Amino acid sequence: MKKTNSTNAKAKKSDRLKVNSKSTRKKFDALEKKKIIASLTLMDDLFMQVVLEEQACTEYILQTILDKSSLKLKEQRLQKRMPNLHGRALILDCLCTDEKGLLYNIEVQNSSAGATPKRARYHAALMDTHTLKKGEKFSKLPESYVIFITDKDVLGEGEQLYQIERVIRKSGNLFRDGSHILYFNTARQDDNALGKLAKDFKEANPKEIQSEVLSHRVSSLKEGKLDREGEKKMNVLLEKYRKKAVEEGIEKGIEQGIQQGLEQGKNHLALLIGHLLETGRMDDLKRVSYDEDYREKLLKEFGL
Known part of the structure; x- marks a missing residue:
């Protein structure tokens, strides 16, 4: 009986973690969209x-x-x-x-x-x-x-x-x-x-x-003062912008890794990019492509 209760408790805890993870991801997405929108200029x-x-x-x-x-x-x-x-x-x-x-x-x-x-x-x-x-x-x-x-x-x-x-x-x-x-x-x-x-x-x-x-x-x-069609277009824009930022970040990161000539460094960088993508940290992803000190800081943060 105790074993069953323990199993149920673990299952509930796992469900709570999944819910929290989805909630956190939504917050990341909302925050990321807000940041992207705030930074956009006509030169984009x-x-x-x-x-x-x-x-x-x-x-x-x-x-x-x-x-x-x-x-x-x-x-x-x-x-x-x-x-x-x-x-x-x-x-x-x-x-x-x-x-x-x-x-x-x-x-x-x-x-x-x-x-x-x-x-x-x-x-x-x-x-x-x-x-x-x-x-x-x-x-x-x-x-x-x-x-x-x-x-x-x-x-x-x-x-x-x-x-x-x-x-x-x-x-x-x-x-x-x-x-x-x-x-x-x-x-x-x-x-x-x-x-x-x-x-x-x-x-x-x-x-x-x-x-x-x-x-x-x-x-x-x-400021989101749009009709349904306008909101749809902005969402499409944000997704394109996000993919573009990811691609540019990955390309620059890989290019720097090759220039450094460190196979281990490239592997660590690839892992770091994966972690940042998974957690929705798009600004960090772009920054690590050109800021070496910040890249080292994040590598330590993720234990890489």
Whole structure:
């Protein structure tokens, strides 16, 4: 009888531990979501895609960068996939057309590799390829703008806004092919309209965002003032962001482990990553990829 009571007690204790574990995991998930949401800025490409679903935000950004206050959009498509004839596809962050038929492609790029001149050329070429219909004259090809919004000064000349045009070298006259490439350098924040927009792109607190339309949209997303469809999209965004952070953390961690050349260190790092994933400690996971002292601290914490 005593044995049965002891077995029941152990079973109840095990059930309580499982319940507590689920409860703890939910708290971790809620806390992690809160942290991610609080840290998001317009320079996070995944978050930017959700922000731009409100067309007024896209219009404001284009109006400011191009200095065209009258610009009005007719249509926009987010995450537009554009393949070429050889199967090399490109997914455009935001592709839109204004009321005059002009074409715009907005890309948020946090790395220099994602904003090379030849990539800009490829964006423009694909837009042209997918715009002109069979049998149409080349004169029907619309004026187009490829706009890279960059975290750093990718082209390295200190400009706030780079406007790239083809020119006739000898005379210096514009070639006038209707293709425009722009790089908006958000690292330079002058006291002007572009500088204010650059600050807004890097501001996580919606109350500190100077643009009314952007502030309202970011506030709605971050404070959960959304309909059911909006909440669903934010949940999808958070899951994508979380997976991206995990992948980047693992890749950086493994890369550092290889550079150290310590097989034992790599094994310990892999175990540490597993523990952090299991407990939902995403911020710690990202930090151990670059902070060696903190990594050593966590290795000791987990007895590794």
